[in-house]
Amino acid sequence: MRLAAALACGLVMALGQPPWNLWPLAFAGLAGALLLCRDAPRGRGFWTGWAVGLGYFGLSLGWIVEPFQVDAAVTGWMAPFALIGMAAGMALFWGLPAWLASRSRDGRRMLALVALWGAAEVLRAFAFTGFPWGLVGYLWAPTAAVQWASVTGPYGLTLATLAAAGAMASTLRPGARGRVVKGIAAGLGLAVLIGGGWALTPPLQDLSDRPxxxxxxxxxxxxxxxxxxxxxxxxxxxxxxxxxxxxxxxxxxxxxxxxxxxxxxxxxxxxxxxxxxxxxxxxxxxxxxxxxxxxxxxxxxxxxxxxxxxxxxxxxxxxxLVPFGEYMPFPELFLRINISGLAARAAGGYAAGPxxxxxxxxxxxxxxxxxxxxxxxxxxxxxxxxxxxxxxxxxxxxxxxxxxxxxxxxxxxxxxxxxxxxxxxxxxxxxxxxxxxxxxxxxxxxxxxxxxxxxxxxxxxLRPTIYARTGDLPVFAALFLLVLMAFVPSRRECD
Missing domain, CATH: 3.60.110.10 (Carbon-nitrogen hydrolase)
Structure with missing residues (x-):
């Protein structure tokens, strides 16, 4: 039942992406996913996070099948394998933080989960050339809260989203200490995200003299x-x-x-x-x-x-370049089985510019x-x-x-x-x-x-944004500090 619920939470989270843009549902799904991962037994943490990712990426990346339908007689058979393989592979990035968080101290498990999940979103943006499609923070795209990306960048917005959802999830745990305080924190976090986004939105420009x-x-x-x-x-x-x-x-x-x-x-x-x-x-x-x-x-x-x-x-x-679309890793191997880059006109794919x-x-x-x-x-x-x-x-x-x-x-x-x-x-x-x-x-x-x-x-x-001036380093530093807070025992705990 836990894995089925995790899969369902992932599907609901995907509804925050276009063309649905149902961000309240997506946020609720994220809170539910965090709660399930936080309470997962140590041996089930990875599979709970992975099931969330499987649902999320399986629905949000459904368009992956489309390139294989262009020449369906030749490549159509690959479409379901591509979607399942892509969703299952991307879900590994969400299984890993759930597994690691399950090994943290109980009182800090939600903090560990939020920090590690935020780090995992950064990791999938860079690993193996990266694929940051559909970051968690993008659920705010239909709202004013998306303007925070000009301050924190996409990874900072994702971390803030995870933190707000984590606070909300903590209020849903029966018997959890400080539920009222955590509920107030979640409400304030959402108010800052959305209200602050309105304040960050610049006015429309007069374009009468523009080219x-x-x-x-x-x-x-x-x-x-x-x-x-x-x-x-x-x-x-x-x-x-x-x-x-x-x-x-x-x-x-x-x-x-x-x-x-x-x-x-x-x-x-x-x-x-x-x-x-x-x-x-x-x-x-x-x-x-x-x-x-x-x-x-x-x-x-x-x-x-x-x-x-x-x-x-x-x-x-x-x-x-798009792996397997514009260039082929190990092209000689794939050409032997008649698989070439789908988008590339040359069988071996394109070369990358500087x-x-x-x-x-x-x-x-x-x-x-x-x-x-x-x-x-x-x-x-x-x-x-x-x-x-x-x-x-x-x-x-x-x-x-x-x-x-x-x-x-x-x-x-x-x-x-x-x-x-x-x-x-x-x-x-x-x-x-x-x-x-x-x-x-x-x-x-x-x-x-x-x-x-x-x-x-x-x-x-517009004037250079804070994110344009600082880049991702502040968020990377914040993630590092949060992970330390989640896993390094305090002096009192050592005693």
């Missing part, structure tokens, strides 16, 4: 995107959107036009004619376009900034930091040597289906904007293309599954 940017959304389904019969149709669609009359709310041509990830159907070196057509339509503005390129024997998933002419002014190469790199998009638009698809999931990938004026994400979310994946990806892009206090422009093949201000507000968007273009004023960057 205009156009986001192009061709809506090319993944199973048709590389079909030779359909490639000309999608290219013409993007050119038509690029050269279209400015939308009624703007009175000038865009200073920058953005096409999504892998928008060009050929390698960059072979794209001269296509770029000439596209940049003529974009003139006098520049064109930022997702394209693949070959250098030596290495293929890159890239974004090129192209001026009318065409003149390729700068190229950014994606550096944070890292975050600013691109000069012109005097009016300013310096931007490109993020290609999955890179927007990683808080550390939004940091460069110099602070940009904005973030630019190009992505092909056709891989994520049309239910949960694209909306979760958009939510995490919002988090990156809040953390850094920077506007984020998002051009997505099938949607959701959007302009997001430095407070994470979606100012304008094109719906999922709709072809079109969006003319938008580029918001101004």
């Amino acid at each position: 205009v940017v156009r986001l192009v959304q061709p809506n090319a389904p993944q199973h048709e995107k590389w079909d030779q019969a359909m490639i000309p149709t999608f290219f013409r669609r993007q050119v038509e959107f690029t050269g279209a009359t400015p939308q009624s709310h703007v009175n000038e041509r865009p200073a920058l036009v953005v096409w999504p990830e892998t928008a060009l159907p050929m390698l960059l070196d072979n794209a001269g004619e296509a770029l000439a057509i596209a940049t003529e339509a974009a003139a006098p503005g520049n064109l930022a376009v997702g394209v693949q390129r070959l250098e030596g024997r290495a293929y890159y998933n890239s974004m090129a900034l192209v001026a009318p002419g065409p003149e390729v002014r700068q190229v950014y190469d994606k550096h944070h 890292g975050p790199e600013l691109v000069d998009f012109g005097p009016r638009v300013g310096m931007g930091l490109p993020l290609i698809c999955y890179e927007a999931v990683f808080p550390r990938d939004t940091r460069a040597e110099e602070r940009p004026d904005f973030l630019l994400q190009i992505t092909n979310d056709a891989w994520f289906g049309r239910f949960s994946g694209p909306y979760q990806h958009l939510m995490q892009a919002r988090m990156r904007a809040i953390e850094q206090g920077l506007p984020l422009l998002r051009a997505a093949n099938t949607g959701v293309s959007a302009v997001i201000d430095g407070a994470g507000r979606v100012l304008k968007a094109l719906p999922l599954g709709q072809a079109g273009y969006l003319d938008t004023a580029l918001p101004e960057p």
Whole structure:
């Protein structure tokens, strides 16, 4: 029964993620999960935490099956194994803190569980290149409390969420000492999270004098995107959107036009004619376009900034690649059984670029930091040597289906904007293309599954946030101290 209840708590927690956004239920599920893990017998701690994770990741990562359905005849059989394997693997990160906490002193077990679970969320963001998708703290994304990410970052918000839920869980234990005090602490914690979030929310900006940017959304389904019969149709669609009359709310041509990830159907070196057509339509503005390129024997998933002419002014190469999607660990082994990177055009996958790199998009638009698809999931990938004026994400979310994946990806892009206090422009093949201000507000968007273009004023960057200045070190230090408090006996206990 304990494992079934833990699985149910994980499922309820997942309802805090898009497209459901049922954050009160998710918070209650988290409190229940913490209570079950806290009271688990020593031999059951790991499996209780693992069952919570299995329910959470099994539901929230349901979109994992979508890439395998693009060519279902070849890869469809892998879909259920991918989801079960991914959920079971991610759940290990939640089983570990529950197991360790079960070995702490009874009076400090909830503290140990909160600290270790927070540390486990950090660990899964970094281990094996990292996968911080759906952090616990993201349940606040629909609320004002999400603004705390500008102060604490995503891991600090996750730790605060665990602490508030832990305090609430402690009030539910029959016979527990200090239930009233803990209940008051939980209530105050929630009040600070939500009320403080309102206080941290900056006012909307006046964008009347800001440069205009156009986001192009061709809506090319993944199973048709590389079909030779359909490639000309999608290219013409993007050119038509690029050269279209400015939308009624703007009175000038865009200073920058953005096409999504892998928008060009050929390698960059072979794209001269296509770029000439596209940049003529974009003139006098520049064109930022997702394209693949070959250098030596290495293929890159890239974004090129192209001026009318065409003149390729700068190229950014994606550096944070998707394991098994854009590159294959041990490629020779997997190629023998006819498994290659799903998203990569080359059988061995893409090569990684050097890292975050600013691109000069012109005097009016300013310096931007490109993020290609999955890179927007990683808080550390939004940091460069110099602070940009904005973030630019190009992505092909056709891989994520049309239910949960694209909306979760958009939510995490919002988090990156809040953390850094920077506007984020998002051009997505099938949607959701959007302009997001430095407070994470979606100012304008094109719906999922709709072809079109969006003319938008580029918001101004906010002042550097506390998190932008301090990074994750304060939270890492806090986690370390909390773990020490949970496990190191006091002098009185030693006596």
